[in-house]
Amino acid sequence: MKIPTLSVMFARTPVTASMLAAVMMVIMPHLSQAAVFNPQTVTLDNGMQVVLVENHRAPVVTQMVWYKVGSADEQTGISGIAHFLEHLMFKGTNDIAPGDFSKIVARNGGNDNAFTSWDYTGYFQNIARDRLDLVMKMEADRMANLQLSDDVVLPERDVIIEERRSRIDNNPGALLGEQMRAALYMAHPYGRSIIGWMNEMEQLSTKDALDFYHEWYAPNNAILVVAGDITMDELLPMAKKYYGVIPRGDVSTRHRVKEPVQHAPRKVTMRDPRVGQASMSRYYLAPSYNSENAADAAPLELLSEIIGSGTTSRFFKALVVDQAIASSVGTFYDPVAVDLASFGLYAVPRGDGELADLEKAVDEQIAKLIADGVTKDELDRAKQKLLDSAVFARDSLSAGARVLGQSLAVGLTVDQVESWPDRISAVTVDQVNEAAKHVFNDKQSVTGWLMPPEGGPVSGSGPAIPLDSGGGVH
Numbered sequence: 001m002k003i004p005t006l007s008v009m010f011a012r013t014p015v016t017a018s019m020l021a022a023v024m025m026v027i028m029p030h031l032s033q034a035a036v037f038n039p040q041t042v043t044l045d046n047g048m049q050v051v052l053v054e055n056h057r058a059p060v061v062t063q064m065v066w067y068k069v070g071s072a073d074e075q076t077g078i079s080g081i082a083h084f085l086e087h088l089m090f091k092g093t094n095d096i097a098p099g100d101f102s103k104i105v106a107r108n109g110g111n112d113n114a115f116t117s118w119d120y121t122g123y124f125q126n127i128a129r130d131r132l133d134l135v136m137k138m139e140a141d142r143m144a145n146l147q148l149s150d151d152v153v154l155p156e157r158d159v160i161i162e163e164r165r166s167r168i169d170n171n172p173g174a175l176l177g178e179q180m181r182a183a184l185y186m187a188h189p190y191g192r193s194i195i196g197w198m199n200e201m202e203q204l205s206t207k208d209a210l211d212f213y214h215e216w217y218a219p220n221n222a223i224l225v226v227a228g229d230i231t232m233d234e235l236l237p238m239a240k241k242y243y244g245v246i247p248r249g250d251v252s253t254r255h256r257v258k259e260p261v262q263h264a265p266r267k268v269t270m271r272d273p274r275v276g277q278a279s280m281s282r283y284y285l286a287p288s289y290n291s292e293n294a295a296d297a298a299p300l301e302l303l304s305e306i307i308g309s310g311t312t313s314r315f316f317k318a319l320v321v322d323q324a325i326a327s328s329v330g331t332f333y334d335p336v337a338v339d340l341a342s343f344g345l346y347a348v349p350r351g352d353g354e355l356a357d358l359e360k361a362v363d364e365q366i367a368k369l370i371a372d373g374v375t376k377d378e379l380d381r382a383k384q385k386l387l388d389s390a391v392f393a394r395d396s397l398s399a400g401a402r403v404l405g406q407s408l409a410v411g412l413t414v415d416q417v418e419s420w421p422d423r424i425s426a427v428t429v430d431q432v433n434e435a436a437k438h439v440f441n442d443k444q445s446v447t448g449w450l451m452p453p454e455g456g457p458v459s460g461s462g463p464a465i466p467l468d469s470g471g472g473v474h
Helices: 014-027 081-088 100-107 129-145 150-169 172-184 206-216 232-242 294-308 314-322 355-372 376-388 390-395 399-409 414-418 420-426 429-439
Strands: 040-043 049-054 060-067 111-116 121-128 222-228 266-271 279-286 326-333 341-349 445-451
Touching (some): 060 129, 081 206, 100 129, 121 399, 150 172, 279 355, 294 429, 355 429, 355 445, 376 429, 390 399
Antiparallel strands (some): 060 121
16 A cells, blocks of 8 residues: 655645655655554544554654545535645634644644645644643644634635645646646546635635534544654553543535546646746546555556656666657556545656657557566566565654554555555566556546747746646645
């Protein structure tokens, strides 16, 4: 079960979110081997799940609270409200003044932030072990007692609008990725922008935020994950003291429409004067660990590793080294989702090469893959690389909290997380080849071309990074 190595989330501040991106992209590209995290889990009487990953290497802890709600759970017409509420959760309670939450954490030597994705919203603090009681008290306080008024909500709305301008509207690759995702999901809310569509963001109100808060933010819709220098005997009384006293909420049920059958490939072409280098990308609908054909998820993780992960991958060797038609190429796949997932690829032409020629070369590689399949040697090397990533997971304080929190937030279980290496190890060559035939279905795809204007770029920018592969992390 692969962590979305380049997952798009929207966080409050650039610095800590960059740390989050670094963890996702470098330290934890994959879920780790069974018995690596050895998590302990207890459910409080009010329905809140408590998960502990012990790590006694240093006297520090990470506290994370994951709410099982994200942008895909928003009502039509108020896109961006999940991310907006994430910002507003720092605007105070009766006991903590607006903006003081992070100041208190910092004064006690810690750091904190939050993030929003399609399926979940998370809040975390990294703090000394003897300060966990303090941050747990504050986190529980805002779970139950958030206070909002127009005086704090409306100025923060201006903040998220500016965030959209700077992170999406000023980034041609992010804009293209947003358009491609909207085209890939014809009915499912995964096609919705996490940060929101501008015309809807401008109308978000205090009532919208409070309604969303009361609808989704409750202990029985949340997961507490703590990693670090603490035992369950120490953690559980603290969790009961602060979170256990919060009453269960009348939480809404997620209503996700089923994506209809798709009958034709789509193409999105975008020219922008800020583009300095043309690029192409393509998304395919793909199964997740929760969707139909979930048995293909592990084989697709290995397929992505074989054909598009790094300079030893099949596509890199063929298109960059042998044919010299591309300067870079890669794939991405994230099976950790409530519903469907996407399998994607991207390529950048070498020099002034034409995108049409590059796309043709990519299609030829896909056709060759379908016709000939992968080899046992390729599969064995890919398995070893994925399983070796567990070494990095052991060395990271917060990796276990992130992996378990995200997985549980989308409806997976601790056992599914811990048994991931067994599933990867059991995958056969035939399973990978069959999964490739299923996923590379042109009728369920969107291809994007990002190009400079006809007269050439006005100012240079990097190649397009699709939205579900990291373009919006900040």
